[in-house]
Amino acid sequence: MEQTVLADPESYLEFVDEISSWFSVPAAEVDRKLSGERARLIASVELINDRAAAGDRTAFYYQQLLLARIYGMVTTIPHGRNAEGSVVLHEVTRLLEDATLAAENRFIEPGTVEAAPKEGKAFLSWIKGLARSHRVFKHPYYTEFINQHAQADDLRTYVIQESLVDGRFDDLLAMMQIGTDGPSKLEIASNFWDEMGNGKAEEVHTHLFNKIYEVFDITADEMESAMTASDLLAGNLALLLCRYRSLYPEAVGFLGMTEWLVPDRFTNVIRAWERLGLPDVGITYHRLHVTIDSVHAAGWFHNIVLPSATSDHMRHGIARGTLWRLNSSARHLDERLEQARAKNSSDTDRKV
Ligand SMILES: [Fe+2]
Numbered sequence: 001m002e003q004t005v006l007a008d009p010e011s012y013l014e015f016v017d018e019i020s021s022w023f024s025v026p027a028a029e030v031d032r033k034l035s036g037e038r039a040r041l042i043a044s045v046e047l048i049n050d051r052a053a054a055g056d057r058t059a060f061y062y063q064q065l066l067l068a069r070i071y072g073m074v075t076t077i078p079h080g081r082n083a084e085g086s087v088v089l090h091e092v093t094r095l096l097e098d099a100t101l102a103a104e105n106r107f108i109e110p111g112t113v114e115a116a117p118k119e120g121k122a123f124l125s126w127i128k129g130l131a132r133s134h135r136v137f138k139h140p141y142y143t144e145f146i147n148q149h150a151q152a153d154d155l156r157t158y159v160i161q162e163s164l165v166d167g168r169f170d171d172l173l174a175m176m177q178i179g180t181d182g183p184s185k186l187e188i189a190s191n192f193w194d195e196m197g198n199g200k201a202e203e204v205h206t207h208l209f210n211k212i213y214e215v216f217d218i219t220a221d222e223m224e225s226a227m228t229a230s231d232l233l234a235g236n237l238a239l240l241l242c243r244y245r246s247l248y249p250e251a252v253g254f255l256g257m258t259e260w261l262v263p264d265r266f267t268n269v270i271r272a273w274e275r276l277g278l279p280d281v282g283i284t285y286h287r288l289h290v291t292i293d294s295v296h297a298a299g300w301f302h303n304i305v306l307p308s309a310t311s312d313h314m315r316h317g318i319a320r321g322t323l324w325r326l327n328s329s330a331r332h333l334d335e336r337l338e339q340a341r342a343k344n345s346s347d348t349d350r351k352v
């Protein structure tokens with residue numbers, strides 16, 4: 001097998017660009033053109049996955065970048081036929097997705113998921129307990145850095161980095177709703193309707209989120225290059241869990257925990273915004289979510305988690321999704337805090 005490929009960061013990017021270049025080609029044509037290339041492509045993706053699993057940060061970044069680009073393609077309405085549905089592209093996607101989840105599973109202490117209580121209310125308290133005792137809960141990135149030290153450019157970067165989840169939360173809900181019924185379907189529907197600003201275009205949450213881009217003059221072009229591997233992973237994990245029916249329990253845990261962590265986190269963002277005297281229009285989204293996401297989380301736990309937690313399969317999946325969210329978010333915030341501290345100390349050095 002050819003191993004010269006992926007010898008350096010440029011060759012990773014070339015490979016990711018090569019696959020991205022098929023996106024605008026109709027699926028059947030992609031598969032026809034690549035029929036003789038399959039072995040090389042699969043071997044390259046496996047190499048990226050193996051290196052990422054072994055701790056290679058460059059490989060991890062390009063693994064997540066490729067997956068993020070594929071997800072961008074499958075969640076955007078194209079101007080013509082595209083590669084959605086290509087068998088080869090699906091194979092590449094599945095390899096990336098499996099490797100992404102296998103990596104998350106390695107962060108779960110063996111036996112944790114299996115320790116989930118069987119009774120509904122006890123299960124719910126246990127899930128909340130997992131979060132409260134987790135280092136991600138009231139993480140110093142929010143409670144100290146964002147709250148007390150972040151400057152306008154830090155908030156600007158923060159908003160870009162959060163866009164892969166906040167910027168498409170409505171689509172995530174729409175995808176995960178398929179196949180549900182009863183109180184779960186209703187809860188997702190009412191959460192979705194809130195996302196839609198309860199029918200008022202100017203209050204649609206993604207529209208309010210985009211208002212922050214205007215404050216900071218953020219353009220579409222700079223989005224991808226501002227993302228770290230962990231930013232990409234956060235968006236990829238959310239989309240991955242919502243798009244497959246077989247990962248529904250994990251999506252329940254993952255999105256429920258996402259909602260539950262928001263009010264506390266956003267209180268710190270609002271504090272920073274007010275401390276810096278930034279334009280009010282940019283903070284509406286966060287102000288709204290401090291209140292609404294505590295309602296969403298309570299509704300989610302009561303109407304989705306409780307009625308779903310009826311079998312070990314469901315409870316373990318919900319627990320796994322919860323832990324994927326807590327663990328990945330903790331690593332993400334650790335990394336951001338470290339970067340913020342490094343930046344602050346280099347700013348201080350320059351002043352001395
Ligand atoms: Fe929202």
Ligand SMILES: [Fe+2]
Nearest residue numbers: 259292293296
């Ligand atoms: Fe929400």
